[in-house]
Amino acid sequence: MSDSFTMNEAQPRLLDTTDQGLIGAPLDRPEGALKVSGQATYTAEYHPEGMCHGVLVRATITRGTVTGFDETAAAALPGYLGLFHGPEFLRNPAQGMAGKAPTQPGDRVAYHGQPIALVVAESFETARDAAARIVVHYDEQPGAPVDPETAPSEEPDDRTVQGDLDAAMRKGAATLDRAYTTPGHAAAAMEPHAALAEWEGDHLTLHGALQMIRYNKAELADAIGVKPEQVRVLAPYIGGGFGSKLGISAEHISAALAARALKRPVRVVMARQTVFDAILRRTETAQRLRLAAETDGKLTAIGHEDRISNLEGEGFAEPTAAATQFLYAAPNRLVRKTISRNHRTPSGSVRAPGEAVGMFALECGMDELAETLGICPVELRLRNIPEKHPETGQTFTAHALAQALREGAQAFGWDKRTEPGTRREGEWLIGMGVASAARTNMLIASSARVTLTRDGALVETDMTDIGTGSYAILGQIAGEMLGLPIDKVSVHLADSDLPGASGSGGSFGASSAGSAVFLAARKIRDELAKRLGCAPEDVRVDRGQVTGDNKKAALADLLVEPIAMEASIESGETAKTHFSSGFGAHFAEVAVSEITGEVRVRRILGVFGVGRVLNEKTARSQAVGGMIWGVGSALHEELSHDPRTGHIVGRDLANYHVPSHADIPAKMEVRFLEERDDHANPIQSKGIGELGISGAGAAVINAIHNATGLRVYDFPATPDKIVQGFMEHGR
Amino acid sequence: MPISLKVNGVERTLECDTRVSLLDALRDHLDLPGTKKGCDHGQCGACTILVNGRRINSCLTLAVMHEGDEITTIEGLGGPEDLSPMQRDFVSCDGYQCGYCTPGQIMSATGMLAEARDGMPSHVSESLIGKANLSDAEIAERMSGNLCRCSAYPFIREAIARNTEQSQ
Structure with a gap:
């Protein structure tokens, strides 16, 4: 990751000068045949030798302390392997791009349905039965506020105040002052959240339904107290995310801990109800919108205030007024947020937070x-x-x-x-x-490696494809840049051993990871120019031919030695001067x-x-x-x-x-x-x-x-x- | 207890816990993970398979109830190298995104076409007798047991419509 490209100025439109015909083309997804034939392998579908099954035990109180577990009835079941809990357990999933462990509450419970322990057994059926037989003792702290209307709230200080909204509302030829409410939403990705953890010595391999591998690896290592290089995360196929799989959550940590203790691979798949309870939801909102306009429709005032909710200590706050801040002009503006701190399932990113x-x-x-x-x-x-x-x-x-x-x-x-x-x-x-x-x-820091041989190109990055089309578009970018038909390009994704990309979130994945692939391929073109003997800005690589400065060679002839290039990109000046x-x-x-x-x-x-x-x-x-x-x-x-x-x-x-x-x-x-x-x-x-x-x-x-x-x-x-x-x- | 099933034309025997759902038997015991588990409660349709030619939610039935039954899963419809026409059309119409509900959609569509051929009406059929005209509304109604959170619905139905008798 030596020389990272920084987006400091507008870049030439190189992809408008290439002639491979791949960019923009409505190509089928390369992994399509695997998906429609049931051969694309999702997290829960690996079956390593000796795998056992975990089912999460969850709190049945809203707030308090776990004082003990009684395993007697569960332990009587043949095939019962144990109950796992402890200081590494998570209160809730990591927020997107956290890169470190989320709150690890010890024996504290902060919302109803919080995962508090993992039961492991030889079979899923036994684990499910055993989890229901665990008796949990609590010291309950009743009266936890759960209604955003009445719970304590706080106001972050990043409000917008321009001009005088109240005065403009009084003077407006037409005004609007309305309250709107939206309920909480669930991402409800079709694949339930899942993890499969396997240790080899002190190295952990985790298959996880996860959207952001680079961050997830760091989160996982931090949460279980190992070095990032001891962790490998894999997620070649993810059954939808929509924000719900941005950060590591209870199934990943608990599978890793149980697998380490049992010295066996452990799989944990959340039941659908657990996904609803224990995965970050989209907050409910209460909003007040005020608009004032002249008779010709010119807005003179925009005010957007909102109340959202999240659990104490969670940094995420739904940016309800995000679009209001730039969509329409008006000299008088007010954007203000209130965060209710209550004990509902914590909130986080769900598609377009x-x-x-x-x-x-x-x-x-x-x-x-x-x-x-x-x-x-x-x-x-x-x-x-x-x-x-x-x-x-x-x-x-x-x-x-x-x-x-x-x-x-x-x-x-x-x-x-x-x-x-x-x-x-x-x-x-x-x-x-x-x-x-x-x-x-947005542009989020991303890296990718492209290797070009006589047989074609290989794209490698830890970028994920959660259904978004990463496998397709990353191959198309590389093929377009390197003059290859699409079937000569393969794309390897979602392995933390590969160069780290943005991951899938915030709609920034295709552009961020795609730019890294583009830059790596551009470096290869520079090398091809050198091998051909022309200036890098003169080289053209189209349909298997490399040309430039009146020279021409077949691509294959320049590839006696393969070329592998890695590139990185990060945002820069243009993100400051431009929006x-x-x-x-x-x-x-x-x-x-x-x-x-x-x-x-x-x-x-x-x-x-x-x-x-x-x-x-x-x-x-x-x-x-x-x-x-x-x-x-x-x-x-x-x-x-x-x-x-x-x-x-x-x-x-x-x-x-x-x-x-x-x-x-x-x-x-x-x-x-x-x-x-x-x-x-x-x-x-x-x-x-x-x-x-x-x-x-x-x-x-x-x-x-x-x-x-x-x-x-x-x-x-x-x-x-x-x-x-x-x-x-x-x- | 021991069970014998005919899965995708092959006799399979397994020894399993009576609590094992047919879905888990396929995914965890018979190495056929193409059938997906989305909810385990018959609410999403991701686990749809054919039992004796009719579509069912395999999560809602126990494996031990199917002694001798003929089971067809997505793996039996066609592999990556020999896709069925319906599977091919899902690819070309982009009738999926993440792919997780896809085997269920395809199996459900396959079963649905058989139901329509056999004259079964739906809630939106104009007549209870005679062959249903598989309009988009009919296909939508008959496929509504299969959720797709990526929301590829229009493209899923486009793929299915290419495989109705009228379109053949």
């Missing part, structure tokens, strides 16, 4: 303000696009909001939108809604039953500017996936808590309603605008997976308003709330 819930308030508020002003909601947004970052004054990099709104409106048939509550098909009221999309784009974000616009059409209050989404169009698209097919899937999450948060998803204990109720996939096939129309359309983000990274790309959810739910809610005339402020917009609205409006 911040925007996913904060944009409900901002974008539904803009819709309502547009109605008050008598201005088209698309037009209102167009009139308020800032020239520079309204808080920091940074220059925006490629900024597609206006184009996305205009092109989207035309493609969607926005001109056919009627007055609220006026379009009807039998019992169904039909409406259209719009919302802006925005999600900050990079994905932008876009969501357009939704819904039908609302006047009888049942049921909302059917008929079609959604998302138009996005995400810089260079690396693979149209996987990019589209990422965007649509995010848009469907938007539908889920608008209409279905809601974590509920027992008011006495804070315990999550309905903690399974039958009671926590993620969208299903029947909820989602076939017409989920995506358009990517032709764009390059020169200041983001040397491949000019931006994140996609979270931009798709950011604003999508608000477009659905705004469409419900257009269909029915009703406004919902407490999400999700379930049928009971719609029916209630109908009744209040005398229908």
Whole structure:
């Protein structure tokens, strides 16, 4: 990792000059055949000789101390191997990119469902039975606050205050002052959280369902008190993450500790209910949005205050107003956060932390303000696009909001939108809604190695593919740079022995790890130029030919000696002078039953500017996936808590309603605008997976308003709330 | 206790605890981890397999209840080198992302097409008798027992639609 490239200035668009035809091409995923034939191996599917099975024991109190375990009934079971607990156990998973152990509470319990011990047995069935037979003795500290409304709270001091919001609200020609609430959300990745730990001497190999290998290795080593070089983490296939697998959690630590004590491989797979209880959730939010505008729609004030919750000591705070800070211009601004410290399952990153819930308030508020002003909601947004970052004054990099709104409106048939509550098909009221999309784009330090031989190229990095398409796009970048067809490129990922990348999170993985692969391949091109005898800036490597300075050679002829190059990238000056974000616009059409209050989404169009698209097919899937999450948060998803204990109720996939096939129309359309983000990274790309959810739910809610005339402020917009609205409006 | 199953056309015998689900028997005892465990409660569909030609959630049934049954899992549909048309279409339509629900989606779709061929109606069928026209609404309804959190739904259904009788 000697010479790291720092992103200090805009980079030339080298990928626009290559001619291999791979970049952006809608190629199938290279691992596709393995996935559809059941041959892609996920964490719980390795069966080393002598493997035994662990099941987590979890607290049945909300707050207090564990004073003892009675193993008698469990130990009587044939095949019982033991109970493991102790100071290394974790209170909750590490937050994303922690790189060190999360809180290790000893015998303290801080929320209902907290993992407190691991039972290990010869079989899963015995371990499950034994875990239920462990009797736990507690010294309970009753009265733990679990209601964010009444629990003690604190206010971090990073608020934004510009101008005078209150004065602007008094003077505004049109104003809006609304409260919005969103419930907690679960990532609910399809693969339950899992670990398989195996020791060889004092070296640990851990297969884990994990998104950020470089950080996870450090977290694991720190938590169990070994050196990072004694730990190897592997996660070649991960069954979805969405933020829930960013940091190490109870299954990893407990498997590692039990495996060390038993001198046998130990597998721990969380039951689905454990995943709900013991994995970081998205916080519930209570938000207040204030807007003031002149009669022409120019905003004069934006205020966004929110209350979120997390357990004491957790540094993560959902950045609810993240998009509000830069999406629209207004001279008077206030952004303020309150953190409720309570004893619910702690909160952390779930897909697009911040925007996913904060944009409900901002974008539904803009819709309502547009109605008050008598201005088209698309037009209102167009009139308020800032020239520079309204808080920091940074220059925006490629900024597609206006184009996305205009092109989207035309493609969607926005001109056919009627007055609220006026379009009807039998019992169904039909409406259209719009919302802006925005999600900050980041570059996170990443390294990769590319090796080029006569047989092709090998890409190696600890980057993960959680369904995002890393295997596809990293191969495409290397192939494009090295003039190889895609079947001559192999990609090895998610092994902590490989160069460390950003991991999957914050939508920064493709651009960050992709840039490292790009730079490693560029070094190889430099070496090829040297071998050909031309200047590095003159070399072209296309379709197996290397040319430059009127010289030409077959690639294979220059590869008598293979070339291996490693490269690293980190963010630099451009991240200070410029502000990079994905932008876009969501357009939704819904039908609302006047009888049942049921909302059917008929079609959604998302138009996005995400810089260079690396693979149209996987990019589209990422965007649509995010848009469907938007539908889920608008209409279905809601974590509920027992008011006495804070315990999550309905903690399974039958009671926590993620969208299903029947909820989602076939017409989920995506358009990517032709764009390059020169200041983001040397491949000019931006994140996609979270931009798709950011604003999508608000477009659905705004469409419900257009269909029915009703406004919902407490999400999700379930049928009971719609029916209630109908009744209040005398229908 | 001992059990014999015919799995993907091969007679398999195993000695297992009566508490072992058919799903765990496949994944942990018969070395067929292609069938996935997403919830263990019949709520997500990731464990869908065919038993005697009909789709079921293999987590909701015990292995010992299936003495002599014919089991088809994703491994029996086609390997990476000889994918079935449905498997190929899932790849080309990008009818997946993380891939974890995918074997269940494909097995469910395979079973669903057989149900439709046999004249079984769904909640959204216009008529209870006669062959169902496998419109997108029909496919969506019949596939709603299979969750996909990556939310590849439109592309999963596109892949399935390519394999209906009407499209053949």
